[in-house]
Amino acid sequence: MSKYSRYVVADSSKCTGCKACELACFAEHNKKSNGVGFTVGTVEVPVTPKLYLTKLEAYCMPIQCKHCEDAPCLNACQKHAIYRTEDKQVIVDENKCIGCKDCVMACPFGAIAILPKSEKGTFKLQKDKEVVKVASKCDLCEGIEGGPACVRVCPNEALQIIDADCETLAKNIRAAEGLYASRF
Amino acid sequence: MGVPEIEDAKLIFNFGYNGADSHPIVQRRIVRAKQKGATIITADPRVTEAARIADIHLQLKGGTNIVLVNAMCNVIYNEGLVDQNFIDTMTNDYDKFVEVIKKYTPEYAEGICKVPADLIRKAARTYAKAPTAMILYGMGVCQFGQAVDVVKALGSLALMTGNYGKPASGIGPVRGQNNVQGACDMGALPNNYPGYQPVTNPDVQAKFEKAWGVKLSNKNGIPLTHVPHYVLEEKDPNKQIHAYYIFGEDPAQSDPDVGEVREALEKIDFVVMQDIFMNKTGEFADVILPSTAWNEHDGVYSCCDRGFQRIRKVVEPPKNVKTDWEIICEISTAMGYKMKYKDTEEIWNELIDLCPNFAGATYEKLEKLGSVQWPCRSKDMSDTGTVYLHKGKFTNPDGKGKFYTADWRPPKEVENDEYPLSFSTVREVGHYSVRTMTGNCRALRNLEDEPGWIQMNPKDCEELNIKHGDLVKVLNKRGWCITRCNATNRVEKGATYMTYQWWIGCCNELTIGSNLDPVSNTPEYKYCNCRVERLDDQKKAWDFVQNEYQDLRKRMGIRVVGKEAK
Numbered sequence: 001m002s003k004y005s006r007y008v009v010a011d012s013s014k015c016t017g018c019k020a021c022e023l024a025c026f027a028e029h030n031k032k033s034n035g036v037g038f039t040v041g042t043v044e045v046p047v048t049p050k051l052y053l054t055k056l057e058a059y060c061m062p063i064q065c066k067h068c069e070d071a072p073c074l075n076a077c078q079k080h081a082i083y084r085t086e087d088k089q090v091i092v093d094e095n096k097c098i099g100c101k102d103c104v105m106a107c108p109f110g111a112i113a114i115l116p117k118s119e120k121g122t123f124k125l126q127k128d129k130e131v132v133k134v135a136s137k138c139d140l141c142e143g144i145e146g147g148p149a150c151v152r153v154c155p156n157e158a159l160q161i162i163d164a165d166c167e168t169l170a171k172n173i174r175a176a177e178g179l180y181a182s183r184f
Numbered sequence: 185m186g187v188p189e190i191e192d193a194k195l196i197f198n199f200g201y202n203g204a205d206s207h208p209i210v211q212r213r214i215v216r217a218k219q220k221g222a223t224i225i226t227a228d229p230r231v232t233e234a235a236r237i238a239d240i241h242l243q244l245k246g247g248t249n250i251v252l253v254n255a256m257c258n259v260i261y262n263e264g265l266v267d268q269n270f271i272d273t274m275t276n277d278y279d280k281f282v283e284v285i286k287k288y289t290p291e292y293a294e295g296i297c298k299v300p301a302d303l304i305r306k307a308a309r310t311y312a313k314a315p316t317a318m319i320l321y322g323m324g325v326c327q328f329g330q331a332v333d334v335v336k337a338l339g340s341l342a343l344m345t346g347n348y349g350k351p352a353s354g355i356g357p358v359r360g361q362n363n364v365q366g367a368c369d370m371g372a373l374p375n376n377y378p379g380y381q382p383v384t385n386p387d388v389q390a391k392f393e394k395a396w397g398v399k400l401s402n403k404n405g406i407p408l409t410h411v412p413h414y415v416l417e418e419k420d421p422n423k424q425i426h427a428y429y430i431f432g433e434d435p436a437q438s439d440p441d442v443g444e445v446r447e448a449l450e451k452i453d454f455v456v457m458q459d460i461f462m463n464k465t466g467e468f469a470d471v472i473l474p475s476t477a478w479n480e481h482d483g484v485y486s487c488c489d490r491g492f493q494r495i496r497k498v499v500e501p502p503k504n505v506k507t508d509w510e511i512i513c514e515i516s517t518a519m520g521y522k523m524k525y526k527d528t529e530e531i532w533n534e535l536i537d538l539c540p541n542f543a544g545a546t547y548e549k550l551e552k553l554g555s556v557q558w559p560c561r562s563k564d565m566s567d568t569g570t571v572y573l574h575k576g577k578f579t580n581p582d583g584k585g586k587f588y589t590a591d592w593r594p595p596k597e598v599e600n601d602e603y604p605l606s607f608s609t610v611r612e613v614g615h616y617s618v619r620t621m622t623g624n625c626r627a628l629r630n631l632e633d634e635p636g637w638i639q640m641n642p643k644d645c646e647e648l649n650i651k652h653g654d655l656v657k658v659l660n661k662r663g664w665c666i667t668r669c670n671a672t673n674r675v676e677k678g679a680t681y682m683t684y685q686w687w688i689g690c691c692n693e694l695t696i697g698s699n700l701d702p703v704s705n706t707p708e709y710k711y712c713n714c715r716v717e718r719l720d721d722q723k724k725a726w727d728f729v730q731n732e733y734q735d736l737r738k739r740m741g742i743r744v745v746g747k748e749a750k
Contacts, residue, residue, distance in 0.1 A: 014215050017233055018204070018208040019614060023627060043627040046630050056674075058231075155212050
């Protein structure tokens with residue numbers, strides 16, 4: 001098992017901004033609760049991805065949760081609605097969340113959004129008929145076969161899962177090879 | 185050249201082509217080429233994805249394409265970077281060409297196209313020195329009053345550097361629409377039979393008359409973009425257009441100056457619309473014929489690289505909905521010419537037998553090879569089509585490539601005091617064309633919906649006191665629309681851009697219909713002027729947008745279900 005939580009990062013030089021990751025993320029997370037299938041006609045609720053294509057002058061890439069080791073969102077949540085799994089992934093428990101937005105304020109990456117909560121194609125309503133909204137963020141497709149949907153669908157292979165441990169080791173090896181080669 | 189070769193190019197020169205938004209699947213190949221070490225040069229007034237990953241971005245002012253191309257040719261000529269052997273043995277008219285480009289020094293060009301002279305030099309040298317270089321051009325070249333000239337000038341740029349007839353070289357029109365190549369190949373042009381055989385050629389006329397057993401006209405028809413003229417301005421009733429049969433097209437949304445188009449559609453005596461869903465043109469139709477969608481019928485499709493591919497039915501169409509070809513057969517029969525086919529293969533066989541350049545592209549071959557690029561003249565399985573159109577010799581009668589360029593003609597309608605911004609139409613990923621298909625898809629509507637966006641430089645927004653996301657009014661002397669402001673540094677100050685698919689934020693209310701390229705008759709979608717106005721009462725503006733949209737959908741009979749139904 002990895003020492004650190006894993007997370008998905010995008011390579012801006014490969015991303016073309018096609019939003020396939022956003023749609024795949026939404027579809028995966030709404031298959032069970034909202035009956036979203038493989039065809040577009042099955043979508044009844046708003047498309048609410050857990051990663052956000054961000055396009056600036058020099059960049060274009062989706063931004064999503066980094067599952068921080070010292071997670072500001074988790075530490076800020078007074079309802080204990082954000083917890084860490086055995087795999088060290090940081091997850092929102094939508095049933096405990098009250099939409100107070102403390103996590104949104106705490107997250108330095110803008111990886112959390114407050115979104116309407118829907119089940120079986122209908123929104124949950126409060127007493128005043130206002131739609132229930134809760135925190136939503138990347139859960140690394142926990143419990144979904146094949147792992148993160150965004151990584152699987154990207155046509156340009158611009159997204160990859162990062163394991164910080166492996167990353168360090170790979171870089172150590174590259175650096176050692178470079179130093180070794182430079183002797184000759 | 186073929187689309188898959190893009191991945192192997194050593195240099196890609198993207199000119200007015202924004203693959204990421206118009207063809208993400210082609211852009212994927214550009215990204216792969218870059219990963220494999222290709223140099224990318226992009227000429228585009230905006231920072232598109234192709235510009236963002238480019239090694240050199242030539243951010244020219246809109247409407248100055250030919251100035252930039254001529255200047256690059258000028259540098260290549262003056263610095264002796266030409267392929268002289270290729271020019272001597274394979275081409276004509278080089279001297280005439282050189283006479284025109286002499287004037288276009290990088291410094292002279294900088295004054296017009298606003299690209300720094302040294303950057304033009306760098307781009308020209310990089311292009312000329314690449315072992316093989318591929319030019320991809322899109323609607324940023326074609327949708328101007330001066331368009332064909334620029335295509336020929338880009339062709340000449342490839343000629344002077346010998347970039348033809350070998351892998352990953354040449355010049356590729358990446359076309360504006362899916363299967364627009366197929367539409368042209370099949371003779372959906374006013375001057376050609378299928379296979380680019382001119383209607384004015386008596387031999388061709390005789391051949392088709394014999395095959396079909398009818399008398400045929402030897403006169404060119406009317407280009408689509410001339411239709412409003414022949415309805416609104418033509419005085420001779422014998423020359424006027426009285427009936428208009430439109431299929432798979434939504435001119436009331438897609439054509440420039442839709443105000444004029446609406447006037448024309450209202451005035452025409454009889455309009456037939458044949459499409460898969462209701463659209464804006466349908467509002468003017470006397471008869472609406474429902475037809476099948478791309479996945480509900482068989483057929484052949486041409487890719488932009490001249491490659492024929494089979495398309496196959498994957499779902500059953502709704503009952504009583506016929507395919508386009510069945511409808512055409514029945515209408516033809518009702519009008520007195522008995523037309524009957526058993527399937528699309530029978531139609532295709534008749535077609536290829538009448539078109540020498542397609543003669544060998546049988547269904548059997550398409551099945552076996554996946555794609556066959558025409559010319560493919562022999563039915564023998566050994567003729568697998570033509571990847572390089574100009575290999576060894578050019579397709580001109582004398583076998584040589586012809587140099588050509590022209591002097592710059594500025595766009596017809598430029599910025600002025602009343603309308604101080606330039607205005608251009610662009611594409612965005614997620615929605616296709618006029619949205620007849622994708623606008624009816626809930627997932628895609630969810631990602632991006634009415635009233636669309638106008639891309640503006642943040643400095644212009646600041647001057648107008650508008651924020652990102654505000655509803656604004658965009659107008660010029662032809663029309664207006666309401667859309668949202670997208671403040672982005674990806675566009676230059678003074679220039680604005682809108683995508684053309686929104687029904688409410690309808691940018692073709694503003695575009696100009698009267699400046700067509702003299703050869704292609706394509707309108708100047710990429711340049712006119714406009715003014716953007718702040719809307720003080722945002723709530724009222726949002727209500728207006730919502731109401732207009734709901735009314736329109738209701739008038740079109742779109743069944744509003746689930747959460748959307750109020």
